[in-house]
Amino acid sequence: MNTIDSVTLEVPDPAAVADFYSSALGVDKQVRLRASQAPSDGFRGFTLSLVVSRPATVDGFVDAAVDAGATTLKPVSKSLWGYGGVVQAPDGTIWKVATSAKKDNGPATGEFDQLVLLLGAEDVLASKKFYVERGLSVARSFGRKYVEFALPDSPVGLGLYGRKGLAKDAGVSPEGSGSHRISISGASGPFTDPDGFAWETPGSEN
Numbered sequence: 001m002n003t004i005d006s007v008t009l010e011v012p013d014p015a016a017v018a019d020f021y022s023s024a025l026g027v028d029k030q031v032r033l034r035a036s037q038a039p040s041d042g043f044r045g046f047t048l049s050l051v052v053s054r055p056a057t058v059d060g061f062v063d064a065a066v067d068a069g070a071t072t073l074k075p076v077s078k079s080l081w082g083y084g085g086v087v088q089a090p091d092g093t094i095w096k097v098a099t100s101a102k103k104d105n106g107p108a109t110g111e112f113d114q115l116v117l118l119l120g121a122e123d124v125l126a127s128k129k130f131y132v133e134r135g136l137s138v139a140r141s142f143g144r145k146y147v148e149f150a151l152p153d154s155p156v157g158l159g160l161y162g163r164k165g166l167a168k169d170a171g172v173s174p175e176g177s178g179s180h181r182i183s184i185s186g187a188s189g190p191f192t193d194p195d196g197f198a199w200e201t202p203g204s205e206n
Contacts, residue, residue, distance in 0.1 A: 002135065004156040005185040005202045007048070007117055010036030011091040020090055024068035025050065025061065030115050030155050034183075040092070042176030043167050045120040045195065047086075049096040050112040055083040060108035061097045062087060070095070073171040078102055086170050092181070094170045115156050117184070119197055120163035120174075127160050127194050134188050163195075 007030065011017055014033035022028040031048075052058055055076075062076055062085045069090040076085030076097075084098025097112075121127040128147045132138065136158075139150035147160040167174035183198045192198050 003151060003154040003187065004117070004158060005187075006030055006032050007156060008032040008034050008183045008185065008200070009091065009093055010034050010038060010179065010181040010183070012037060017089065017091045020065075020068045020070070024064040024070070025095070026110070026112070027115060032185075036179070036181065038179035038181065040176075040178040040181050043120075043163075043170075043172050043174055044092070044094075044176055044180050044182070045163060045166075046180060046182055046197070047094045047096055047118050047166060047170050049098060049116040049118065051114040051116060052097060052099045052112050053109060054099055054101050054104045054106060056104045056106070056108040057110070057112075058083055058085065058097045058099055060110055061112070065089070065095065065097075094172065096170065116159060117156055118159045118161045118166055119193070119195060120166040121160045121195050122163055123194070124160050124162055130194055131158075131160075134191070 009031060011033055014035055018033060021031050050061060058076055065087045066072060070087040073088050074086035082098060082100040083102055084096060086096045088094050124144045124147060137150040138147060140148040145162055145165060149158045151157055164174045180197055183200050185200050185202050190200050
C-alpha cells in the first residue's frame with residue numbers, strides 16, 4: 001500500500017455539493033462523492049488539507065470556498081509555521097488551506113501542490129503500528145502527537161494526528177459520534193483501522 005488513489009466523502013446529496021468540490025476547490029479527481037444518510041454528529045475525526053505555494057493562493061481557495069457556501073472555522077492568518085485558514089464545506093467536511101511561505105512571491109496560482117488527509121487517532125502509536133504493518137513507511141513522527149507517512153507518488157497524502165489536537169487545529173470541539181462519512185481507496189484494502197476509518201479497494205467506491 002504505497003498510494004491512496006482517492007477518498008470518497010459520503011454526503012446526503014452528491015449533486016448539491018459536486019460543483020463546490022470541482023469548481024471551488026478543484027479536487028474532483030482526488031475526491032469522490034457518494035450518497036449516504038448515515039448518522040453523523042459533531043467532529044468526524046478527520047480533516048482534508050490543500051498545501052499550496054503562497055499566501056495569495058491560500059486566500060484564493062478560501063475565498064472561493066466561502067463564496068460557494070463554506071463556513072469559516074479559522075480565518076486565514078500568519079502563524080509560526082506559515083499562513084493558512086480552515087473552512088467547513090457545505091456537506092460538513094473540514095478543509096484546511098495552508099502554505100509554509102509567509103510572503104507572496106507572485107499572484108495566486110489557483111493550484112495546490114498536495115492534498116493531505118489527516119486522520120484523528122485516539123492512540124497515535126497504535127494506529128501508526130497498524131499502518132506500518134500494512135506496508136506504509138513513516139516519513140516523520142512526533143511521538144504520540146503526529147505521524148506523516150511517505151507516499152511520494154500518491155494523489156493523496158496521509159497523516160495521523162491525535163484526535164483532540166486535530167480538532168483544535170481545525171477550530172472545532174473533538175466531540176463527535178456516528179459515521180466518519182469518509183472512505184479511503186487504497187490497494188491493500190478493504191480493512192478498517194483502529195479508529196474506524198474504512199479503506200476500500202480501488203474501483204469499489206461507487
